[in-house]
Amino acid sequence: MNWKNVLLLISADVKSYRLVSEERFRRFREDRFVTYALYVGACVFGVAIGWLVGNFYSGMEDPQLGGVLLQVAINFFLSLPTLALLYGLVITQIGQIQRIGVKASIQPLHWFPITWKEHTLASILANILGLPLAITIFISSGIAVASLFLGVVPLAVLTIFALLFSVLLASATTEASKVLQVRLSGAVTKVAGRVAIWVRFLGSILVFIVFYAAYFSLYRQATTLALLELIAGGQRMLWFIPYVWPGIALSYFDSGLGFETAILSLASIGFLYAIFLAAVRLNSRFGLYEAPAIRLSLGEYAPRTGVLEKLGFFPLEAAVMRKDFKALTRRRELTYVFIFPTMLVIMPFITVINKVPEFYSFLFVWLALMPGALMASSLGSYMMGLEGDSVWYLYSSPITARSLVKAKYSFTVLFSLAVTLVCSIIGGLLAAPSMGIAAIALTEALFLIFSLGMVSLSFGIRGAEFRELPRPRMIRPKWAIINMIVCILLALAIVSPVVLYTVKLFLEAVQAPLYAMVPISGVIAFVITYVFYRIALKNAEEFLIKAEG
Amino acid sequence: MSHEPTVKLVDITKRYSDIVALEDLSLDVRRGEIFGFLGPNASGKSTTLKTILGLVKPDFGYVNVLGINVEENPVEVKRRVGYVPGSPRIYEFLTGLEFLDLTGDIYGMSPAEKKKRIEEYLEAFELEGREGDMISSYSQGMKQKVVIISALIHSPELLLLDEPISSLDPRSARIIKDLLRELASDGVTTIMCTHVLEIAQALCDRIAIMHEGRLLALGTMEELRERAKMPESDLEDIFLQLTGTGDIRPVIEALLK
Numbered sequence: 107m108n109w110k111n112v113l114l115l116i117s118a119d120v121k122s123y124r125l126v127s128e129e130r131f132r133r134f135r136e137d138r139f140v141t142y143a144l145y146v147g148a149c150v151f152g153v154a155i156g157w158l159v160g161n162f163y164s165g166m167e168d169p170q171l172g173g174v175l176l177q178v179a180i181n182f183f184l185s186l187p188t189l190a191l192l193y194g195l196v197i198t199q200i201g202q203i204q205r206i207g208v209k210a211s212i213q214p215l216h217w218f219p220i221t222w223k224e225h226t227l228a229s230i231l232a233n234i235l236g237l238p239l240a241i242t243i244f245i246s247s248g249i250a251v252a253s254l255f256l257g258v259v260p261l262a263v264l265t266i267f268a269l270l271f272s273v274l275l276a277s278a279t280t281e282a283s284k285v286l287q288v289r290l291s292g293a294v295t296k297v298a299g300r301v302a303i304w305v306r307f308l309g310s311i312l313v314f315i316v317f318y319a320a321y322f323s324l325y326r327q328a329t330t331l332a333l334l335e336l337i338a339g340g341q342r343m344l345w346f347i348p349y350v351w352p353g354i355a356l357s358y359f360d361s362g363l364g365f366e367t368a369i370l371s372l373a374s375i376g377f378l379y380a381i382f383l384a385a386v387r388l389n390s391r392f393g394l395y396e397a398p399a400i401r402l403s404l405g406e407y408a409p410r411t412g413v414l415e416k417l418g419f420f421p422l423e424a425a426v427m428r429k430d431f432k433a434l435t436r437r438r439e440l441t442y443v444f445i446f447p448t449m450l451v452i453m454p455f456i457t458v459i460n461k462v463p464e465f466y467s468f469l470f471v472w473l474a475l476m477p478g479a480l481m482a483s484s485l486g487s488y489m490m491g492l493e494g495d496s497v498w499y500l501y502s503s504p505i506t507a508r509s510l511v512k513a514k515y516s517f518t519v520l521f522s523l524a525v526t527l528v529c530s531i532i533g534g535l536l537a538a539p540s541m542g543i544a545a546i547a548l549t550e551a552l553f554l555i556f557s558l559g560m561v562s563l564s565f566g567i568r569g570a571e572f573r574e575l576p577r578p579r580m581i582r583p584k585w586a587i588i589n590m591i592v593c594i595l596l597a598l599a600i601v602s603p604v605v606l607y608t609v610k611l612f613l614e615a616v617q618a619p620l621y622a623m624v625p626i627s628g629v630i631a632f633v634i635t636y637v638f639y640r641i642a643l644k645n646a647e648e649f650l651i652k653a654e655g
Numbered sequence: 656m657s658h659e660p661t662v663k664l665v666d667i668t669k670r671y672s673d674i675v676a677l678e679d680l681s682l683d684v685r686r687g688e689i690f691g692f693l694g695p696n697a698s699g700k701s702t703t704l705k706t707i708l709g710l711v712k713p714d715f716g717y718v719n720v721l722g723i724n725v726e727e728n729p730v731e732v733k734r735r736v737g738y739v740p741g742s743p744r745i746y747e748f749l750t751g752l753e754f755l756d757l758t759g760d761i762y763g764m765s766p767a768e769k770k771k772r773i774e775e776y777l778e779a780f781e782l783e784g785r786e787g788d789m790i791s792s793y794s795q796g797m798k799q800k801v802v803i804i805s806a807l808i809h810s811p812e813l814l815l816l817d818e819p820i821s822s823l824d825p826r827s828a829r830i831i832k833d834l835l836r837e838l839a840s841d842g843v844t845t846i847m848c849t850h851v852l853e854i855a856q857a858l859c860d861r862i863a864i865m866h867e868g869r870l871l872a873l874g875t876m877e878e879l880r881e882r883a884k885m886p887e888s889d890l891e892d893i894f895l896q897l898t899g900t901g902d903i904r905p906v907i908e909a910l911l912k
Contacts, residue, residue: 400789402750407773407786409756409766425760429746429753436748436789495744501710503761504734650729651712 115228152247160255187268187352194276282385426513447477473533474547478526479554483593486562490570491580507646553631564642565589661844666716691859699868700848737806741817747791762809816847
């Protein structure tokens with residue numbers, strides 16, 4: 107194992123995420139503060155939380171309450187390795203799926219003298235950089251500081267090691283499974299033929315949903331102390347699952363069982379090494395595997411006039427919209443666009459259903475408003491960036507800014523409307539809302555979709571990011587954040603007349619029928635849509651001129 | 656051959672911070688001419704093509720294409736031009752057929768015309784049988800063929816080709832060369848960048864040699880020979896002489912040490 111190669115590969119991976127803007131393109135100099143800001147921020151935040159918890163504990167006058175808090179903290183420590191494993195798995199898997207669809211055949215690994223062991227280790231370590239490491243640093247710094255006040259420093263130190271170990275274990279597991287996913291996907295493609303696109307699309311969404319469902323259900327539960335207790339106490343019963351061995355080792359240490367702690371720790375290290383070797387073996391066997399070609403059409407070519415032309419779109423606009431639809435359904439790395447709206451449908455069922463009887467009265471409004479609005483505000487921001495490396499084709503095409511905005515906006519709106527339709531049907535069947543509630547919720551949904559679609563498109567054009575490697579971002583982080591904040595604020599502004607109406611004080615002051623509030627919402631939505639249409643148009647004009655950037 | 660310029664570049668200068676990409680470039684390209692740009696890497700060839708198409712806005716000067724000021728009406732220029740960029744990336748999630756269909760729609764071709772032209776080109780470039788496969792499974796040469804077809808199917812009046820033959824097989828390269836000659840006789844103008852000097856010598860009516868954003872020489876082969884004072888030389892010797900990169904012996908010796 108050449109450790110220098112491993113470090114160089116990790117460094118290359120880190121550098122691949124650089125966002126080099128046009129003015130800094132030449133003589134690029136690393137801004138170390140920006141590079142490490144995430145980790146420094148996580149550490150500072152963790153220390154602050156730990157200090158607050160510690161001070162809160164120190165200030166407790168009731169020893170009985172202090173004891174309870176200490177026990178909760180210890181349970182938290184003991185459950186951390188298993189929780190870290192879960193979030194590590196979720197985040198690294200999501201990252202992997204986002205990368206998997208991008209054909210990254212330009213890997214120096216293929217012709218440089220680098221072994222599969224070095225490549226695999228570098229990949230495992232690189233996968234934990236970013237969010238997994240930031241979360242780990244946040245928790246570690248928090249428990250380190252808190253443990254000084256709680257008087258459990260040795261346990262905290264071991265917990266930090268176990269935490270890092272679990273994240274590493276998760277990343278190694280993802281590394282091993284990613285090759286299997288690619289191989290399996292190739293086999294499915296070969297068998298499924300033309301249906302492969304849909305099998306792949308739905309399969310990717312399913313994988314996402316399973317992970318997200320597990321993630322959210324756990325984290326919703328984790329707010330209650332029951333889960334911590336369950337993991338802390340219950341993981342010993344799951345001794346036959348090697349993934350919980352770090353957690354069990356920690357609980358043995360807490361019980362003062364030194365020998366058992368040592369055995370479990372060694373066994374955990376052995377298990378990690380076994381996973382690593384399996385990943386190396388799988389990489390060397392299938393790492394260069396190229397999935398078979400998907401053949402989508404056979405026979406004579408027959409151009410057809412589509413539905414979009416019949417709806418009044420110019421052939422050029424319709425062609426761009428059809429191309430974008432194919433991009434969203436065929437590019438696996440873009441399937442996550444569908445995940446959040448889908449999760450919004452599923453999330454309420456994970457924890458709330460059967461527990462709150464009033465749940466159903468809000469279900470329809472939730473399903474009618476949220477998935478479509480979220481789709482409009484996210485999809486619009488991706489619409490330009492999804493052109494990726496092929497953006498030269500748009501630049502060199504005879505497309506006007508107006509047509510570009512029309513095609514991209516219409517696609518965003520139509521897609522979001524389809525999502526709203528599906529979710530509303532589900533909500534309608536489950537909740538059976540009154541006609542009045544259904545009409546108001548759906549009208550508000552339309553207002554949100556039409557306005558937020560334009561808002562996010564205008565930011566999506568302005569902040570478009572076309573690089574596809576190591577994964578497509580589609581919008582630069584700064585603009586993604588601006589888009590999110592502005593969309594939330596404007597969405598609140600649009601629904602505020604209806605929401606305010608439901609507030610008792612407002613109701614008493616105004617005494618107007620609920621229906622009277624809807625047109626006010628509509629006027630707000632119209633103004634927002636028009637203003638952002640002008641902005642989107644201006645951004646598109648600049649975008650088409652600035653091809654050189 | 657008409658002498659009406661299809662492309663007119665006047666005093667074009669383009670800078671990227673302290674790098675001069677194009678400096679005071681003026682030239683005319685006539686209708687039906689095959690015009691070649693030669694030059695070392697980063698000499699400004701591709702930037703010139705992009706400027707002609709309106710993809711790069713010059714800091715000074717102006718460009719007229721087919722009688723249209725590019726800066727004022729870039730969309731009309733794009734409608735009448737076929738463009739093949741250097742190392743093009745195309746939508747890999749589409750099939751070859753879908754990409755060409757998209758191109759036909761973008762350039763406003765009728766369905767019948769689209770079908771006829773696509774089928775003709777697919778057959779000519781031996782892509783039949785693979786046109787229904789996703790482009791992600793194509794070789795580099797096949798992708799290049801698809802891009803070239805997409806530049807040709809809408810019958811443009813001007814072709815801007817950046818290294819069009821670089822990854823083509825000999826048969827397809829020959830088809831392109833013969834096709835460009837035929838198109839030129841029909842009045843279609845071609846401006847191409849290439850590093851393959853034999854192709855430039857055999858194909859181009861006039862050649863422009865560029866170096867560090869400046870036009871070093873412009874003319875027919877005979878005119879270039881006269882300019883370089885190398886009456887019996889081929890284009891390679893003239894190119895190396897004019898660009899001052901001819902004395903490569905010390906470089907080889909240094910590398911072999």
